[in-house]
Amino acid sequence: xxxxxxxxxxxxxxxxxxxxxxxxxxxxxxxxxxxxxxxxxxxxxxxxxxxxxxxxxxxxxxxxxxxxxxxxxxxxxxxxxxxxxxxxxxxxxxxxxxxxxxxxxxxxxxxxxx
Amino acid sequence: xxxxxxxxxxxxxxxxxxxxxxxxxxxxxxxxxxxxxxxxxxxxxxxxxxxxxxxxxxxxxxxxxxxxxxxxxxxxxxxxxxxxxxxxxxxxxxxxxxxxxxxxxxxxxxxxxxxx
Numbered sequence: 001x002x003x004x005x006x007x008x009x010x011x012x013x014x015x016x017x018x019x020x021x022x023x024x025x026x027x028x029x030x031x032x033x034x035x036x037x038x039x040x041x042x043x044x045x046x047x048x049x050x051x052x053x054x055x056x057x058x059x060x061x062x063x064x065x066x067x068x069x070x071x072x073x074x075x076x077x078x079x080x081x082x083x084x085x086x087x088x089x090x091x092x093x094x095x096x097x098x099x100x101x102x103x104x105x106x107x108x109x110x111x112x113x114x
Numbered sequence: 115x116x117x118x119x120x121x122x123x124x125x126x127x128x129x130x131x132x133x134x135x136x137x138x139x140x141x142x143x144x145x146x147x148x149x150x151x152x153x154x155x156x157x158x159x160x161x162x163x164x165x166x167x168x169x170x171x172x173x174x175x176x177x178x179x180x181x182x183x184x185x186x187x188x189x190x191x192x193x194x195x196x197x198x199x200x201x202x203x204x205x206x207x208x209x210x211x212x213x214x215x216x217x218x219x220x221x222x223x224x225x226x227x228x229x230x
Contacts, residue, residue, distance in 0.1 A: 032216050043118075043205055043221035044157075051216050089157070093216075101170070102147075102219055106156045 002027045006090050006105035014113055015082055021075040021108045023064075023090035031092040033057075033066050033073040038087045038107070047075075047088070085112045116140070118222035120206050126228045132194040135225045138187055139208030147219060148181055148191050149205040157205075163189065164211065196229045203227070 007022040025031065032051045036044040048057030053068035064075045073090060090105040119138040127133060139146050147162040161171040166183045174181070178197070183189040193200055203226050207219040 034218060036221075041223075043223045044207075044219075045221070046218040049216075049218060101159070101162065104157045 002031070002092060002094060002103045004090050004092055004103050004105035006088075006108050009087075009107075009109035010111050011108060012111045012113065013080060016079045017112075019075070019077045019080045019084070019110065021088055021090075021110070023073045023075065023105060025071050025073065025090075025092050025103075027071075027092055027094060029094050031094050033064070034091040034093070034102070035062070035064055035073070035075050036089040036091060036104075038089065040086070044089060080110075080112045082112045082114055085110060118206055118208050118220050120204075120222035120225050122225060123223065124226045124228075126230065127196060128230050129197055130195045131229075132192065133196045133200075133227060133229075135191040135204050135206075135227070137189045137191070137206030137222060139189070139206070140220055141187065142210070143208035143220070144186070144211045145209045145219075146183060146189050147207040147209075148189070149207065151203045151205060151224070152201075160191070198229045201227055201229050 003026045005024050034049045035047040037047045038044045048059040050057040050066035053066055056065045062077045064073050087107045087109045089107045091102045093102050121136045144165050148160040150158045150160055160173045161181045162169055163183045179193055181191045203224045205221050205224045207221045209219045210217045
């Protein structure tokens with residue numbers, strides 16, 4: 001079956017540091033890949049997505065590249081801010097599925113200190 | 115456009131009571147999902163609907179849980195009787211079926227449920 005594996009948190013770093021959150025997946029077909037962010041007390045919000053190999057999703061300074069050869073979709077940001085403190089979820093959706101069911105990773109908590 | 119709207123935002127009740135959580139999906143979305151989030155188990159899919167019809171309820175923990183979608187703009191998740199272990203944040207999400215797999219799910223802000 002499909003699965004998503006994320007690096008465990010919490011990840012603690014200082015403001016302006018470089019952030020990487022690793023995400024790898026297993027899928028039977030050709031999934032679309034997503035990163036969601038959850039701020040305290042809120043629901044999950046779509047951060048970025050990529051729908052085919054070598055696509056790069058980007059938003060708010062975050063980037064992730066769909067790497068089919070390594071089945072990975074690592075999230076990166078060059079200079080984090082305190083406001084980036086949140087839980088980040090990697091997710092996949094099998095394009096072949098007619099109902100768009102998502103497989104979410106366990107989430108990685110990121111804490112950015114001033 | 116309004117996002118997914120859930121009510122109530124917070125619910126505190128005693129064990130044994132009936133709890134009803136409500137969700138209004140984004141207009142035009144034909145898929146609706148109910149999730150439960152806890153520290154121990156993370157984000158779990160409970161059930162999802164397509165065009166108001168339940169498609170997969172394999173994630174519903176037990177018979178005490180039931181979900182309905184009487185029309186395209188409203189869904190409920192009911193727990194009866196409630197137990198302390200049901201305490202969690204419950205999320206509703208909706209998405210467009212067209213181009214399924216490429217379309218993101220849009221989440222509400224959740225209902226934080228505490229069963230005493």
